[in-house]
Amino acid sequence: MDFRLNHEQQLLREQVSEFCKRVIEPKWIEIDDKGEIDREVIERMADIGLFGMTISSEYGGQDGSFLEAAIAAEQLAYHGPALSIAVMYLLQCSWPYMLQRYGFEEAKQELLPKVAAGDxxxxxxxxxxxxxxxxxxxxxxxxxxxxxxxxxxxxxxxxxxxxxxxxxxxxxxxxxxxxxxxxxxxxxxxxxxxxxxxxxxxxxxxxxxxxxxxxxxxxxxxxxxxxxxxxxxxxxxxxxxNNGFKIAMEGFNLARTMIGAVCVGCAEWLMERAVEWVRTRKVFGKPISAYQGVSFKLAEFASSLEAAKLLSYKAAWTADRYYRDGAGSLGEVAKLGAMAKLRCASLAVDIGEEVMKIYGGASYYKETPIFRAWLAAFSYVVGAEGAENILRLIVAREVIGREFVE
Ligand SMILES: Cc1cc2nc3c(=O)[nH]c(=O)nc-3n(C[C@H](O)[C@H](O)[C@H](O)COP(=O)(O)OP(=O)(O)OC[C@H]3O[C@@H](n4cnc5c(N)ncnc54)[C@H](O)[C@@H]3O)c2cc1C
The missing domain is CATH 2.40.110.10 (Butyryl-CoA Dehydrogenase, subunit A, domain 2)
Structure with missing residues (x-):
């Protein structure tokens, strides 16, 4: 088993990261304040193919895998941790794919190229x-x-x-x-x-x-x-x-898989802010990283983040295995997607809350942007794309057996 990204995946990660440094990092706080994503940002994301990631090239998309889409999602969230841009992106990776898979040709030809073009x-x-x-x-x-x-x-x-x-x-x-x-x-x-x-x-x-x-x-x-x-x-x-329920659940599985990656990116940003802060903030004559009450918490979070990241990639890989290779099962895709959202979203929220505390009183003012990432991830704990107990129910059905949990 090789845990490294392959050459193409690494290249994609670098390209999206470079793009985000130029286009998203300078803007994300302004977007969060004014409550509107600039048209220019959408156009530039479309220019590098982000809105067509999982759309087939037949309809103007990138033919990308869900793993590639997840790698890009993580970067978009890391560089724009208030998450509106990353969430808009993940919706375009998930729901148009359901049209592509189950819709009529005429509708696909009409809409999918427009999504890929950012129109x-x-x-x-x-x-x-x-x-x-x-x-x-x-x-x-x-x-x-x-x-x-x-x-x-x-x-x-x-x-x-x-x-x-x-x-x-x-x-x-x-x-x-x-x-x-x-x-x-x-x-x-x-x-x-x-x-x-x-x-x-x-x-x-x-x-x-x-x-x-x-x-x-x-x-x-x-x-x-x-x-x-x-x-x-x-x-x-x-x-x-009358067969729409099953298809809708498939769409949720994919969206939850992408949410896992978005929350990993958000959590990575929060962790880096914490590490930067504890190294430089001196109280009682020492950096606060020297106090184990602070550093041990970050060590715990770093361990959980590593596990969450692997889970998020595995969920995307499981979706690719099912949708691209015709292997595995829909049950596995549902289980891993639910696990990814459950673990990654709550971890991002937990890290966010702790980083707020580590920053001390400074975190309570809008001048410190930590709260934006923390509360953005919170949307996925309170319910967006599935409440936590519903995710637990999906996992329980797969692990214990539907007949034993209902
Ligand atoms: C920021 C944001 C964006 C959203 N965007 C969209 C969107 O674009 N489109 C859309 O359709 N929806 C959207 N939603 C809604 C989201 O899908 C719902 O919040 C979610 O499905 C939960 O529904 P509910 O809020 O009505 O909670 P309820 O269904 O009322 O659940 C309330 C509580 O009861 C628990 N609960 C419910 N049933 C069970 C059960 N069987 N066993 C144990 N516990 C249970 C839940 O875990 C939850 O804690 C969004 C939500 C948010 C917060």
């Missing part, structure tokens, strides 16, 4: 206010109006990206999970659509959104989105009617 963005619209974790109980419904058109009605909550999509030159939308049959059938009456809120520069009638005010990870607005008889053509259906 369109795709997010996920799953959560509803009555309980985001219980995806099988969603109420937003899709009704077939005629041979080709579906009408969508209802409300999704905490949906990321609407403002970004509205500002994109072409547009974009969400991987939308909708009820298409008897609610009593739960996960067996759910269908997925690519719902375009904006298409070819034109807004789709029947959609309204109201942004929430996030306290971190700003620049990626998260909104309540209301659909009132909003129409979507059957060509944007993803997968078979």
């Amino acid at each position: 369109a963005a795709v997010g996920i619209a799953s959560t509803e206010a009555h309980g985001g974790s219980d995806v099988a109980s969603i109420r937003v419904n899709a009704v077939k109006k005629d041979g080709r058109t579906w009408t969508i009605s209802g409300e999704k909550s905490m949906v990321s990206l609407p403002t970004i999509i509205e500002k994109m030159p072409w547009g974009g939308g969400w991987f939308l999970i909708a009820r298409t049959g008897d609610p009593a059938l739960k996960h067996r009456s759910i269908t997925d659509f690519l719902f375009l809120m904006k298409r070819g520069g034109v807004l789709t009638p029947g959609v309204r959104y109201k942004p929430w005010t996030e306290f971190a990870r700003r620049g990626l607005d998260t909104s309540v989105v209301n659909f009132e008889n909003a129409e979507v053509d059957d060509v944007y259906r993803i997968g078979e009617v």
Whole structure:
């Protein structure tokens, strides 16, 4: 077993790191303050192929593996630890891939090149206010109006990206999970659509959104989105009617795998800030690194970070093994993706909290940026792309057996 990145992976890591030093590092705090990702940053990310990482070259993408996508995700998060840029990137690695895998050719040809070019963005619209974790109980419904058109009605909550999509030159939308049959059938009456809120520069009638005010990870607005008889053509259906639950879960597996890598990048940035600080901050005549109460904690975190990084890479490698080589199982992809998000996000939050303490009172002021990374990672502990207990449930099903845990 060789733990080193291969030549191409190392090259990719260096290229993305160089790019981030020039384009993202000088901007990330400003983006977090103003709550908006600059168009120029999006264009430059598209120029080096970041938005098409997992999209096939047939549709203008890079044909990249999930491991390569994870390597880039880690760099984007490390150099922009308020995470809005890294999260926008990870969404484009995950949900357009589901369209590529299960969508109709016409929809793929229309949208995927726009995503790769940075002219369109795709997010996920799953959560509803009555309980985001219980995806099988969603109420937003899709009704077939005629041979080709579906009408969508209802409300999704905490949906990321609407403002970004509205500002994109072409547009974009969400991987939308909708009820298409008897609610009593739960996960067996759910269908997925690519719902375009904006298409070819034109807004789709029947959609309204109201942004929430996030306290971190700003620049990626998260909104309540209301659909009132909003129409979507059957060509944007993803997968078979009433088979959408399984496909949506596959999308979450991939997004969680990418989140693992993003949280590793965020945690690495936090660790480096801590190491820098404890070496230079002198109290009682010595650098605080000389006190074991401080250094032992960092030693523990460094050990956990090493383990989290390996787990994150293994999750991405497991996804590649399944999707590219046709080996392994979807259960393994789900388990590793859930483990990666569970471990890496909570570690980034734990390190962030400790670094806040190590900085002392100085951390409590906006002039010290530690809080931005800490609270950004916190989004993944409170629920974004799956609450922690849901991740534990997925892991428990795979490890103990579904029949023993339900
Ligand atoms: C910053 C941010 C961005 C987001 N972006 C999006 C987005 O783009 N699209 C989208 O669709 N959603 C998005 N979400 C919503 C996210 O997916 C939900 O928060 C998540 O699915 C959990 O749902 P909930 O918040 O309704 O919590 P609930 O489902 O109400 O859960 C509340 C608590 O109960 C626990 N719980 C629930 N069920 C069980 C169970 N069976 N066993 C044990 N414990 C349980 C959970 O672990 C949690 O602690 C975002 C959330 C955040 C914070």
